[in-house]
Amino acid sequence: MERKGHFAMTTVASASAVPSDTAVSVPVWAWALLAFAVFALYFVSQENGALLSAPAAQMLHELTHDARHALGVPCH
């Protein structure tokens, strides 16, 4: 699959100088990090008591309130 993709790049985009030079190998842990970043985004923008206790969630909601509105996520 990966090799096929590379073959396609070299044949089709032959105009670009060195295709292999631009490839960055992404380690497996990077995807765990990406998942964590998505979770962090959920936490600051949407967490309203699904994971935290009600008082803690309300505190978080009030502290992140202005940014939640500004980011355009449904707030209340």
Next chain:
Amino acid sequence: MGLSFGSVLRRGVLAGMLAGLAAAVMIWLVVEPVIRRALVIEDLRSMHGGQAAPPGFAAHGGGEPLVSRTAQVVGGAVTSVVVGIAVGVIFAVVFARVRERLPGRGDFGRSMVLAAIGFAAVSLLPALKIPSNPPAVGDPSTVGRRTMLYAVVLLLGVAVAVVVPTMDRRLALRGVVASTRWALDVAAVVVLLALVLLLVPGSPDQVPADVPADLVWDFRLASLAQLATMWLALGLAFGLLMERIAARSRALRPVAS
């Protein structure tokens, strides 16, 4: 000479932090003044015992506030930086994964292209379907449904950003020329976005009668300005930081084979 993922990730975190700071400045300059106007309406409601607002719209400004306004403004700025860093991390992982496929001149051009796609897919598209609202707007009883719709539109935006380039690569493999592919890509984006906007139901809320229309408009514009600032700053900062690696490696190896 390949580029290590760690060096890309570090630049993503730094660029994300700068983007979050830029967005925080925009919140402070353009969003907060509109929020203050909206909070006046919430205060009026609690003074009139909530009679000006339909049931369920009772302001959360009533009674002793849990967090002071100052803490909310500072908290908003901190949140903006946290969001910037998280987006920067995601941006770096995606950039590293698709770098060789992104169009654009050098890493700066690629970074700007990816930032533009990111803004369109996860910020602009959801904002068009479920627009942002100032305080004093938003029925708490429908927040679950609005959040679900917002998430669906965001995921569909990401899906379009994945599907169209994949289609483009398939067509390229079959030898379809670039000009034809671009025309098909644009047509596919227009059709798919139109389908998302037409088929996904909108917000079930009505804007309460005591909230002026220009306040809502100003807020939505300010919110989009803030989001655009974040993505623009991210694309610029990440692109410039990536270009510096390229410049340094050229300087280190002036007679590279």
